[in-house]
Amino acid sequence: MNWKSVFSYLGFILIFLAVAMLLPAIVSLVYDENVFIPFFLGAFVSFLCGVILIKKFRRENLTLGSAMILAGLAFIVVSLLGSIAYLDHMQPLDAVFESVSGFTATGFTTASPESLPHSILFWRSLTQWLGGAGMLLAIILLLSSPGMSAYYMYKAEAKMHRIETNVLLGVKKVFMIYGIYTCLGILLFVLVGMPVFDSVNHAMTAISNGGFSVRNQSLGYYASPSIELVAIVLSILGATSIFMHKKLFKKDFSSYIRSSETQLFWLFAVVFASLVSFSLLATVGEPLRSGVFHTLASLTSTSFTTGLTGYTDIAKVLLVMAMVIGGFAGSLAGGLKLVRVGVLGKAMTWISKKIFYPSSAVVPFKFNGRTIDDQELTVISLFSFTYIFLLIVSSLALSFMGYATTDAFFVSASAEGTVGLSTINIAAMNPVGKIILMAGMLLGRLEILPFFVLFFVIYSRIKYK
Numbered sequence: 259m260n261w262k263s264v265f266s267y268l269g270f271i272l273i274f275l276a277v278a279m280l281l282p283a284i285v286s287l288v289y290d291e292n293v294f295i296p297f298f299l300g301a302f303v304s305f306l307c308g309v310i311l312i313k314k315f316r317r318e319n320l321t322l323g324s325a326m327i328l329a330g331l332a333f334i335v336v337s338l339l340g341s342i343a344y345l346d347h348m349q350p351l352d353a354v355f356e357s358v359s360g361f362t363a364t365g366f367t368t369a370s371p372e373s374l375p376h377s378i379l380f381w382r383s384l385t386q387w388l389g390g391a392g393m394l395l396a397i398i399l400l401l402s403s404p405g406m407s408a409y410y411m412y413k414a415e416a417k418m419h420r421i422e423t424n425v426l427l428g429v430k431k432v433f434m435i436y437g438i439y440t441c442l443g444i445l446l447f448v449l450v451g452m453p454v455f456d457s458v459n460h461a462m463t464a465i466s467n468g469g470f471s472v473r474n475q476s477l478g479y480y481a482s483p484s485i486e487l488v489a490i491v492l493s494i495l496g497a498t499s500i501f502m503h504k505k506l507f508k509k510d511f512s513s514y515i516r517s518s519e520t521q522l523f524w525l526f527a528v529v530f531a532s533l534v535s536f537s538l539l540a541t542v543g544e545p546l547r548s549g550v551f552h553t554l555a556s557l558t559s560t561s562f563t564t565g566l567t568g569y570t571d572i573a574k575v576l577l578v579m580a581m582v583i584g585g586f587a588g589s590l591a592g593g594l595k596l597v598r599v600g601v602l603g604k605a606m607t608w609i610s611k612k613i614f615y616p617s618s619a620v621v622p623f624k625f626n627g628r629t630i631d632d633q634e635l636t637v638i639s640l641f642s643f644t645y646i647f648l649l650i651v652s653s654l655a656l657s658f659m660g661y662a663t664t665d666a667f668f669v670s671a672s673a674e675g676t677v678g679l680s681t682i683n684i685a686a687m688n689p690v691g692k693i694i695l696m697a698g699m700l701l702g703r704l705e706i707l708p709f710f711v712l713f714f715v716i717y718s719r720i721k722y723k
Contacts, residue, residue, distance in 0.1 A: 260324045262315040264331065269311030271332050275339060276305035278388060279381075282343065286377035293346070293377045300342035307339075326708035327715060332392070333700060337361045343381050347374060351689055358696045360385030361392070362703040363590060365469035365561025365678020366695060368685040372474050376455065379472045383459040386468030389703075390496065390590045391436055435503050439465045443492045450484035460562075464492035467590040469561030469678050478564040483547065489562050490554050497523075497558035497585030518626040519586050519596040526583055526596075527557060534576050541568035549573075552679070556580035559592040561678025571664045574681065578668055581675040582649070592676035592702050594645055598638050601625050605635060644706060649674050652694050659691055673698035 279301040286293045320328065337358045344353035352368040359366040363386045371379060443461030448454060456472050463470045473479035477486055495503075502520075505513045514520050535549030542548050548564060555562055556577045569577075584593015608623045615621060623630045630638075649670055656666035665681045672679050673695040684692070701709055 260318060260321060263318040263320055264324050264328045265311045266315040266317035267320065267328050268332055268335065269308040269315070270317075271336065272304045272308030272311065272339070275336055275388075276301040276308060278384065279304065279340075279343065281384060282377040282381040285380045286375065289376040291375045291377055293375050296343045296346050297377070297381070300339060303342065304339045323711055323715075326711045329704055330700075330708040330712040333361060333389075333703060336392075337700075340381075340385055343378065347378060351692060352685070355684075355692050355696055356382065357385065358699055359678065360468070360470065361389035362676050362699040363389045363466045363468035363559075364592075364673065364676040364699045364703075365463070366673065366680060366684050366699070367470065367678075368692075370474055371470075371472050379459060382470045383462045383468075383472075386466045386470055387440070387462040390466030390468065391432065431504065432500060435500065435507065436465065439492065439495055443488065446488045446491075447485065450488055451482060452480065452485055460489065461492065464489050464560065464562070465496045465590075467493055467496040467559045467585070467592075467676075469493075469555070469563075471562065475565070476561075476563045486547075486551055486562075486564065489560075490551065490558075493554065493558040493560040493562070496560070497589050497591035499586040499588040501588050502586065518600050522596045522600050523557065523585065526580065527554060530557070530576055530580050534573050537570050537573045537576065538568065541570055552577060553580055555679065556675075556677055557583065557591070557593075558585050559590070559675055559677045561672075561680075563679060566679070566681055569681070574664050574668050577679070578671040581671045581677045581679075582646075584675055592674070594642055597626070598642055601630060601635065601638050602642060605639075641706065645674070648698070648701065648706070652698050655694055656691060659688065661691075669695065670698060674702040676702045 279297050283294050283297040285291075286297070337360075338354065340361060341350075341353040341357035344356050347353075348356060348369065355366070355368055358364075360382055365386075367382075371382075374382075440461050443465055444454075444457045447457035447460055452460065459470070459472050460477075462468075469476070471477065471479075477489055498514075499519070502514055502517065531550045531553040534553050535546045538545035538549055551562075551564055552566070552569075553576075554560075557580045559581070582593055583599050584595050585591025587595045587597040604625055605623070608621065612619075612621050623635065649667075652670040652674065653663075653667045656670060657663050659666075661669075661682060669680050669682050669684075671677070676699055684695075687695075
């Protein structure tokens with residue numbers, strides 16, 4: 259494990275974070291708010307740590323294991339340093355929780371947004387935008403690492419699309435696509451009647467599939483179908499693979515239509531939206547509008563809400579299923595991802611064929627036009643099992659704390675799927691519950707494996723030291 263290279267790259271990330279923490283200070287100046295010190299302090303600490311790491315450690319090419327460790331370590335360190343900005347407004351644990359929720363683009367909050375200054379609101383939204391961009395860059399970094407072509411799990415994630423050999427070119431394209439959609443979102447929100455400051459924040463958190471809002475009632479505050487439509491469109495764009503966006507920008511729309519993930523996404527969207535809406539007929543004033551909105555918010559892992567009051571246990575379970583499924587591979591959405599769900603679903607018929615045919619028969623297994631070998635299927639199955647196992651464990655832990663089983667399951671799925679919708683008052687949750695949710699958010703954001711690699715390497719060094 260090349261720790262020197264990991265720490266050197268981490269240093270560059272921290273310097274970038276330091277620059278980003280100065281932006282809310284500008285917002286504070288514009289709105290004449292005296293909220294400078296937390297941002298300057300956070301920027302100073304981040305910049306200092308970054309410079310020390312760059313000076314002390316030499317940067318070299320990353321191996322696959324090193325890239326995974328960097329991704330996991332970066333999200334933890336950045337979340338801790340980013341929490342400094344909240345310390346004047348929250349207790350330390352809540353500050354860390356808010357920061358983790360932001361950088362993992364989840365959307366849980368312990369704060370009352372309308373009580374916070376503009377600069378803090380902007381920082382919350384910016385953390386989700388940066389966390390989303392960071393996740394896309396992590397995907398490119400992992401897929402571009404030496405030896406990556408041999409690692410079947412992430413090959414399946416990327417659907418075997420060719421990744422540019424020049425990582426910097428990939429980074430440039432990510433920020434270009436991400437930036438264009440963000441500007442488009444700001445314009446659309448303004449056009450449908452949202453104030454400019456609100457539009458900037460909601461555009462950042464919609465495209466990142468984060469869902470932080472500047473309003474206590476989230477999008478329910480505006481009571482506007484047009485605003486909800488814009489938010490959902492941006493969320494769907496964020497939940498679509500970055501590789502697919504590159505094709506869309508080249509006007510290759512047929513690839514989107516033919517994609518198995520696209521077909522699955524819209525199939526699940528229609529089915530779950532219909533079922534959720536039907537289950538709300540007797541309890542919610544506009545069941546179709548609410549059902550469609552929250553179904554798509556769950557599938558795209560976006561925590562925007564118009565209110566979950568009146569939602570039945572059946573509706574909550576259906577939304578949990580949508581959260582677990584998630585969006586496209588290589589996107590900002592959480593969950594198992596459509597590619598894995600599709601592979602596992604098709605594996606059922608494939609296994610049936612293998613049992614029916616003679617043992618000597620060769621039965622190829624294909625998904626989305628690509629052959630999936632036994633080894634890949636095993637890894638996808640193992641990942642899915644681990645995901646569900648962790649979900650059950652966290653749900654049971656919250657249940658033992660006294661929360662209703664359905665609500666515990668809902669919030670745990672929301673954390674691990676980095677969705678952020680909640681039927682529990684997060685602010686009033688006890689510290690252990692918040693720590694469990696933070697662990698779920700971090701594991702879910704990077705899809706478990708990088709953190710397992712990080713913990714294993716740390717454990718090995720302690721054991722054999």
